[in-house]
Amino acid sequence: HRLDPRVKIAGTFAFMASLFIIDSFVPYALIILFLGGVIGMSKIPAGYVIKGLKPLIPILVLTLVINMFLTPGELIWSMGPLKLTSEGLRQGVFMVVRLIFLIIGTSILTLATSPIQLTDGIEMLLNPFKKIGVPAHELAMMMTIALRFIPTLLDETDKIMKAQMARGADFESKNLMRRAKNLVPLLVPLFISAFRRADELAMAMEARCYRGGENRTRMKQIRMEKRDYISYGIMSIYMAGIVASRWII
Amino acid sequence: MKIKQITLLGLMMAAICIGTMSIMIPMPATGGYVNIGDSVIFMTSILFGPAAGLIAGGIGSALADLLSGYAHWAPFTLVIKGLEGLVVGLLMKKGLSKGRMLTSTLVGACLMVTGYLFAGAFMEGSMLVALESVPGNIFQGVASMAIAVPVSIAISKTSYVRDNMLSRN
Amino acid sequence: MDDIIRVENVEFEYSKEEETLKALDGISLDVKKGEFAVIIGHNGSGKSTLAKHLNAILRPTRGKVIVKGMDTGEESRLWDIRQTAGMVFQNPDNQLVATVVEEDVAFGPENLGIEPREIRKRVDDALNAVDMYEYRKKGPHLLSGGQKQRVAIAGVIAMKPDCIIFDESTAMLDPSGRREVISTIKRLNKEDGITIIHITHFMEEAVDADRLFVMEAGRLVMQGHPREIFVQVEKLKELGLDVPQMTELAYELKKCGIDMDSNILTVDEMVNSLCR
């Protein structure tokens, strides 16, 4: 999936919005078409996407059940206090399908976009808002640094935890308050080391002539290409279809 | 924006992200897990102010959602945790007393619980389904306060923070 | 040969808890173009503070630092100075910015506003120069300490500096990492004519230097060829510093009345001197 990251991010947002706009089943056909097309294009194995749904099954079931039984309407079946209504059935299925679409749609974004593309895309999408004081470049820089240091800090957490355990620290106490207090020997050194890293990194960046986003070039320029415009086109048609469906049906 | 603020906020984002994703504390009381992401947001806000809390809290937590397969929550998280960080930071502006830390993190925790309730209701189409998240989130909030306050006090006493308190905005 | 770096009577003061401390106390030195200079001195002797003056991260309280004719006190030349005198720091983890090796190497040139095609070329060249080209798509956290430092060096080379300052860049590495970095440094000096200023605790790394500077309490206490410096075994020990093993042995033997050269640095010199 070699689309401009901007297109991907914007597409995902449009997709999410579309899900909340529609209120009937018919447009779902359009969505399935759209999602299927996107998955096909992205060359992500469908199984991978489905697997991401697994941990969410409980919440999906809960959504289905509660909506089914607790939506007032025409009774079709009841047992004791449980009342299944036709509106409820409709509502439950509708909500679950929407949730599934939502999860699939967003997971495609994360699966098909590298972290660098993501930060680049966000920076460029935010660029127009610079005039009203949104520090687009700075935010993207921060995210890059965050992604760069997540593995480092993870390692460090492990190290400090072991070092304190060697000194007899207990991170497995049952009591909540005790446990909270026991995190002090872990979190204080971790924070202080993060501060130190921030200091040193700032100096290293300065030494490499970093001076903010101004006059900066990029090695990999992201340019809108034909396929990106086509994608925007498809997206617009799709959105138009969704909005239209709301009026027509 | 100074370079040091950028790097510091980047590191705090990483810390929040890790706190959310991988420092999990099993809670025998509920059978669930509590993560320390909110604690790290509280600490960031307490030590570095509202802007830091807003930016690092929001983006750091949203990153955790993106990276752990809950991408559909990311936009809501961005707003909820961002506000959480902002509010705690604003309430801490007058100085670092223990009482103030407790009240402001309490407000932050309440904001988080209600935020997720409404976001859940919006996404799952029913307030009732979303209610399911409330007990866990309340627990999460309380645990986060219990962790954030002693750690913030301990960190604020170290010379590093004393020397760098200027970075509070 | 012309001086690439000139330090003239530099003093640097900083305040800590209402005290004013002098980290540099009237230091003067110069480094010639193409030289391989090594600075030694124990922790707190002011070597890192001095290093940070050489690419204008710090500015002298009094005195002047001139880099390739540019005064570091002049705000307008700041970026030219930093591009001319690159710097590699101690902790390999805390100087890489990007999540992918080649993006990190590109960071410097991108800051200089160089055009994309040229950056691509420089990044590839720089990665080849430090022998890290195969790792260009890797995340920095997957590399060893020595490899991370070589990426950091590539990041500096990509800015085409005349001079690179290594601020204890080998201190946190294991022996094999240190070997990798040192041989890279030497190659850059010999083949590409880049001036090197290397700050270190490891005396073996100082043996091949063109010139050795010894610092103590913010002052320059000795300078000269390693041979001239290491001969003064007693003085170095007083300063809490080591001498290379062979120099120490020669010194000990001489003390016992053996007639031999005292300015020995390497095993071969020792063998030659004993076999005469």
Add this chain to the structure above:
Amino acid sequence: MSIIVKDLVHIYNPKSPFESRALDGVNIEIKKGEFIGLIGHTGSGKSTLVQHLNGLLKPTSGKIIINDLDITGEGVSLTSIRKKVGLVFQYPEYQIFEETIYKDIAFGPSNLGMSEDEIHERIKESMEIVGLDFERLKDRSPFDLSGGQRRRVAIAGVIAMKPEVLILDEPTAGLDPKGRDDILAQIKQLHSKYGITIIIVSHSMEDMAKLADRLIVMNRGKAEIEGTPREVFRHEDRLKGIGLGVPSVLELVKKLRAKGFGIREDIITIEEAKSEILKYIKEN
């Protein structure tokens, strides 16, 4: 007090694509009061090994017996292991978290459940051992100290737990020559004066030649060469094959002998080289 490690195997992330065999059947024995140098390049398994000795990692298979107690057995309390074996990690200064030096050193002993008085005594004693002035420094913040001094505080924090075996993972990493010599001298004193068994993980062959009774060289998760420094350095080619250096004195001796110098072959320190060369020159 002896440590016996039998067929120790440790696999990280078993049955995942990231599976890696960090320890591959380690067999070693360490006697009470020995000074052991544990040598090996990064990734040879030495850090994994020392974490097992302290109970921080559980072996995939194999046994560790410390003084007749099988610490890999079921239901062994970690506190009892930690009273026996103290572990100082690399760059230990980064684990410091308390407001004062006193409190930070007290952390370990108080986790072991000692009385206030005893803790006080232990802090005093351990600060003395690492060369920190108790009265002057105990109430200072550890964060105001220099890096080298902070490291001593951290080491004192483990010594204060009075372990019978003290393991130090590269205690001199990043220090200047003076700081390195000071710390090594203190560790040596701890060994000779207090009779503590010491295991130092180190990269420095020179230091270990001077200090250790016995060296254990790790390679690819195995204890590959074992013996006194003199015995170990005889395997010069194998050491180089593993990517480890040998002290430059060895090279000197080799070259001198090749030139007809009739000096002993098994010289490993500068002092020995000096006396041997002197002897040879006087005889001729």
